[in-house]
Amino acid sequence: MTFRARLDAEARAAGFVATGVCRPDAIPDAGVRLRQYLDDGNHGQMSWMGERVAWRGDPSALWPEARSVVMLAHSYSPPHDPLGDLDRPERGAISVYAQGRDYHHVVKKALKRVARWLVAEERCDVKVFVDTAPVMEKPLAQAAGLGWQGKHTNLLGRGFGNWVFLGAIFTTLNLTPDAPEAERCGSCRKCLDVCPTDAFPAPFQLDARRCISYLTIEHRGPVEADLRPGLGNRIYGCDDCLAVCPWNKFAVAASDLRYHGPHRAPPLAELAALDDAGFRARFSGSPIKRIGRDRMVRNVCYAIGNSGAKRLEPAVQALCDDADAAVADAARWAVARL
Structure with missing residues (x-):
């Protein structure tokens, strides 16, 4: 197999449902969009979003030695319709992602497995990130061809819907980038119309x-x-x-049963x-x-x-x-x- 095919196979073995590669400088508009979002006050009390804006907007500034970013998706697709819990008024509805084990631990362990494989194969340097560093995972995932940010601003893909966690491996390895994914929401606005608070x-x-x-x-x-x-x-x-989201007809089973x-x-x-x-x-x-x-x-x-x-x-x-x-x-x- 080619190196890329072996990388994809290792990622699947670690529980990831999709893998893509992009350059650290693949999201040049992200910094401008982030600053506009902050200027409009749409972040509310999340003051941390305004910290290290330069790193968030330009991943190449986060670790200048990095030459590639491997983006990976980990499915947490629910075995039930989460909207059904809204019809149980004496019980509390909890988001699917938080009903089980903390995803930070599960995804990071899987990321480290893939990262160790990269180091063993190519003697490169790596850094792994799971939602705890100033990394804009969703734009990077779209640049890496995993999917696109839908009208609800979350990442979704043709092969897995939108029930996924994202992880990133920054590496000094010079990998061939994938083509970015195009937005495919069309005229659908189900996610916009269902929002109870018009967010x-x-x-x-x-x-x-x-x-x-x-x-x-x-x-x-x-x-x-x-x-x-x-x-x-x-x-x-x-x-x-x-x-x-209609794309969830392509959702795959959760990568780890501990999410449930x-x-x-x-x-x-x-x-x-x-x-x-x-x-x-x-x-x-x-x-x-x-x-x-x-x-x-x-x-x-x-x-x-x-x-x-x-x-x-x-x-x-x-x-x-x-x-x-x-x-x-x-x-x-x-x-x-x-």
Whole structure:
């Protein structure tokens, strides 16, 4: 086999569903687009997006010695329709990616396997990245031919839909780049129309300040009152725009069964009763752990307020004087709604 065929085979053996190669300088417009996004304030409280803008906008500045970027996609396709959990108002809807093991650990382990193979084969230097460094994975993945950023701004591909995590291997190895993928959304706007909080001001544009994933995960303090009803029972993230994408007819099974873990649709009453220690114990090893007890319980209060389930009122009544001001505010709002 050619070197590239062997690389693809090694990536598949490590659990990746797609592999592509691009140059570090393959996304020259990314920096300009990022700065415009920040200038418009669409990033909300995610101040980290404004840090190291030069690195984010120009991957070649992140590691000047790199000559190629290997982009890889790891599937976490759900075995069920995640929109079905929205019809269970006394349970919390959790984004598919966070229902099991933290993807950072799973994908990084697989990336390191491929990276070690590269080093052994070609004696090159490598660096691996999984969503924790200033790397704009989605534009790089499109430049590497994996897929394109859809109207919902997420990456999707003809061979795997949009249920994928992205990983990057920067290397000093000079690999032949793949042709970039073209956008293939056509006239479809299902992802835009399904959004409960109108977070897309236009196709291919996302205002994070209205996005449920941002509001339930990144946003600190109370959520604006007019947005709370749109949260429904979503307590960590939102999959609506991903779930309705027609390209998911090509979705492949999840690369690792640990993605399908124990955190699908837990009872809201149980979560409302969590203290800090209970929260950390329940979500150990999960990406949910990073938002902390207070933000999770705040989200749970909004979900209970939206549930219409009067029998859940005692669960939020007990939180009306919570030590966290945002939790207390959310609990009082929920009591009033019920």
